[in-house]
Amino acid sequence: MFESISQLLDESETKSIPLHKLILKDESEYTHISESDIIERLKNTLAIMKQSLEKALTTDIELPIKEASNQAKKLLTPGIFFGDNMKDAIAWAMIISEYNSGMGLIVAAPTAGSSGVLPAVLFKAKDILGKSEEDVFNALVVAAAIGAIIGNRAMLSGSEGGCQAEVGVASAMSAAAITYMAGGSHTQISNAIALSLKNLLGLICDPVAGLVISPCIKRNAIGVVNAFLATEMALSGLTSIIPADEIIDAMMKVGRKLPYELKETGLGGIAATKTGKRIKKNIFSDK
Amino acid sequence: MKYTSIFDVIGHIMVGPSSSHTAGACQIAYVAQLLFGKKPKSVKIGLHGSFAETYRGHGTDIAILAGLLGFKPEDEEIKNAFEIAQEEGLNYTFEIVDLGSEYHPNSVSIEMSDKIEKMTVIGSSIGGGNIIIKNVNGLDAGFGGEPNTLVILNQDKIGALVNIANTLSKFNLNIGSMKISRDLKKKIALTWLEADSVIPDEVISALKKYSEIKWVRIINV
Numbered sequence: 256m257f258e259s260i261s262q263l264l265d266e267s268e269t270k271s272i273p274l275h276k277l278i279l280k281d282e283s284e285y286t287h288i289s290e291s292d293i294i295e296r297l298k299n300t301l302a303i304m305k306q307s308l309e310k311a312l313t314t315d316i317e318l319p320i321k322e323a324s325n326q327a328k329k330l331l332t333p334g335i336f337f338g339d340n341m342k343d344a345i346a347w348a349m350i351i352s353e354y355n356s357g358m359g360l361i362v363a364a365p366t367a368g369s370s371g372v373l374p375a376v377l378f379k380a381k382d383i384l385g386k387s388e389e390d391v392f393n394a395l396v397v398a399a400a401i402g403a404i405i406g407n408r409a410m411l412s413g414s415e416g417g418c419q420a421e422v423g424v425a426s427a428m429s430a431a432a433i434t435y436m437a438g439g440s441h442t443q444i445s446n447a448i449a450l451s452l453k454n455l456l457g458l459i460c461d462p463v464a465g466l467v468i469s470p471c472i473k474r475n476a477i478g479v480v481n482a483f484l485a486t487e488m489a490l491s492g493l494t495s496i497i498p499a500d501e502i503i504d505a506m507m508k509v510g511r512k513l514p515y516e517l518k519e520t521g522l523g524g525i526a527a528t529k530t531g532k533r534i535k536k537n538i539f540s541d542k
Numbered sequence: 543m544k545y546t547s548i549f550d551v552i553g554h555i556m557v558g559p560s561s562s563h564t565a566g567a568c569q570i571a572y573v574a575q576l577l578f579g580k581k582p583k584s585v586k587i588g589l590h591g592s593f594a595e596t597y598r599g600h601g602t603d604i605a606i607l608a609g610l611l612g613f614k615p616e617d618e619e620i621k622n623a624f625e626i627a628q629e630e631g632l633n634y635t636f637e638i639v640d641l642g643s644e645y646h647p648n649s650v651s652i653e654m655s656d657k658i659e660k661m662t663v664i665g666s667s668i669g670g671g672n673i674i675i676k677n678v679n680g681l682d683a684g685f686g687g688e689p690n691t692l693v694i695l696n697q698d699k700i701g702a703l704v705n706i707a708n709t710l711s712k713f714n715l716n717i718g719s720m721k722i723s724r725d726l727k728k729k730i731a732l733t734w735l736e737a738d739s740v741i742p743d744e745v746i747s748a749l750k751k752y753s754e755i756k757w758v759r760i761i762n763v
Contacts, residue, residue, distance in 0.1 A: 256543060278548065286547050296549065303555050319599045355558030358601050358621045363554035363671070367561045373552070399548035406545040412669055414562075428551075465592075466599040467559040521596075538599060 256285055257404055260448060260499040264441040274435060274444075275393040278400040300362055301395055304374040307361045308347055311354035318356050319538055323468050327353050340383055341483065345476040348375035352475040356468045365402045365411040365424055368467045371475035372425035373398055373432070376482045380433040394432035401431045401448060408500070409507035413460030413519035416510025418471075422478040423455035423506070429482035430489070439490055449495035451485035452502050457509050459517035461524025464535035470525055554671050556615045562648055563600035566667025567593065568620060569763065571609025573675055574652045574663040577693060577759055582654035585610055585632065588639035591647035593667075603636055606650060610634075614763070615671065645676065681732040682723040690737045691761040692745070697754040698724050698731040705752045706733060713745055730756070 257263040267274045283290045318324045327349035334342040348371035355361045355370050364373040377398075381391050402411065405424050410416040430447040439447070455477070463469040495502070516523030525531050545551055556565040575582065587606055589597050597603050601621070608623035609615075611630065619626065627634060641649055646666035653662045664677040675683045678693075685691050692710075696702045703722070710717060720735035746758045 256546060282548055296553070300549075300552055300555065358557050358559065358564070358604075360555065360557050360616060360618050362552060363556060363561050363565075364552045366670070367554075367556065367558050367565070370558070395552070396548070399552045402551035403545045403548055406551060407543045411545070411551070414669065464599055465596040468599075539596075 256281065256407070257400065259408070260401070260404055260445055260503070263400060263404065264445055268441055273393075274400075274441075275396040278396050297395060297399075298392065301392060303360065304362050304364075305378070307351055307354055307359060307370075308374055308378065311350045311359060314354065314357075314359065316353050316357035316359070318353070318468055319466060320463065320468050320534055323356075323472065325353070327472065340379060341480070344375050344379035344479050344483070347378065348372050348475040348479045349472050351375065352472040356466070356472060364398075365406065365428070366413070366421045368413060368471045369418075369421040369425040369475060369478060371472075372422060372478035372482065373429050375475075375479050376429035376433055377436075380436055384437055386436055390436050394436040397435045397444075398428040398432035402428045405452075405503050405506075408503045410510055413462075415518065416506070417513045417518055418458040418460045418474060419452075419455050419506055420510055421460065422471075422474045423452055423458055425475075426455060426478040426481045426485075427452040429478070430485040433482065434486050434489055437486070437490060439486075442494075443489040445499045446493065446495050447485045447489035449497060449499040449502050450488050450493070451481050452499070452506060453495060453497070454481050454485065456502070456506055457513075459513060459524050460519045461517060461526045462519065462521050463526045463531045464538050465519075465521035465526070466538075550670075556671060557605075557618060557620045560600045561671040562667045562669050563593070563596065563602050564605045564620075565615035565671040566648065566669075566673050567600075567602045567650065568605035568609040568613065568615045569671065569673045570650055570663075570665030570667060570675070571606040571652060572612070572614055573609075573673070573761055573763065574654065574665065575610050575612060576761055576763075577663055577675070577678060578654045578659075578661050579757060579759060580656065581612070581630075581632075582610065583631070583633065583656040584654075585634045586653040587634065587636050588641070588651035588653075589636060590639050590641040590645055590649040590651065593648050593650055594638040597636075602650075606652070607632075607634060610652070610654070646674075649676070678732055681725055681730070683732060683734065684721060684723075685734045685736075685761070688736055689762050690739065690741050692735050692737065692741055693759045693761060694733045694749065695756040696731055696733060696752075697756070698726070698729045699754055702731070702752075702754050703733070705754075706735075706749065709745065709748050710735075710737065712748070713742060715739060715741060715745070
């Protein structure tokens, strides 16, 4: 396993092994599972991601918070300020996220609450760049390894570190994946991670009524836009003056400092607003 | 390290909306019915802490019922659990309980019974879909959903462990870890161990030959 982003990228550089191959080799050595078995399992993971988007697109989803139901599909319309591609991408992320909230089958990436970001970014980047299934697979491998490094250096759950540790991490994983897919350099990958994570640093986890609905579903959309934004910056040659690993460590410290009310308890943020409380009361009143 | 595989990060294929309140809840119930060893006719489900607070919105109740019906966290039939329970004639009740502060906020007590037997299992969902079974019929426990786990209820007497260890070695199984919890009054012990490789079903009949062994379950999830 890799302890830092720099260690992973440096090792790939010095050994001249493509990033995804190095990650698969390391996974096999560490877990004693053959590379072909790992690849097979990852392909299944990718297939489930694809299936959840396809099924979500054709399913009407009734959520416990009625006014939050069937919002995402309204985005399947031509872009106004956004181009059609970006509008599709945010729609897909929210559609998968709604599907998750309505008990659909999804892949937690890294969590169920942030499960819309990575598939939406991967599939849309594939379309935009005209890449193959194999390129998407390789990008998924990179995303997973980045997620594991962030998880080990910091955390991957709203209850431990707020939404920055869910949608924030999903966004950074996605940015790294598509920078790799676009043929970006190791420096650009590192910058894409740094820039995306930095933008969502401090994001709290404040689910209304404690449910994975509001603001979770729409925050999946900001995770997508932020991933494309950071990638666009990194591929244009912009750099983060603070290195990725140091931002991850900062995220960990911020996560620890966030008060209990802002870490998935449904007691702070928008959950604690007048309307948030009313919604909670309505849902659980006949308990 | 908390995450020792890339599958810890993107490997959890599950029915939403929450890895702890849906997937973990289903997994506890799934393991509970494996421990019971047969389909229960009647179940009494006690929701504790955060499970009690938010079970409706997260589908915790549906997920627990689904697990008891033998569905795993990735089974899309989960959402039909109430209907399936009715079709299969499974009687169920839900109640809010306070198991005490020593239990994780996401905990559930599941009492399963048929005409002959009764078993109560308490489990906790500790995050990211991971679980721990904390108590079986009043005996402390501490096993999760790791593959290749063997759980045994035996009379607490000299030689019981030797017989278990010898049987496993006959099947060429290496024991990675082993723990015991005892009820000194009833003179029974719960033994759970993890093997390094897949435990074949034949181990059960081999162990049952010993009179001190009451039941044996392979938990492979």
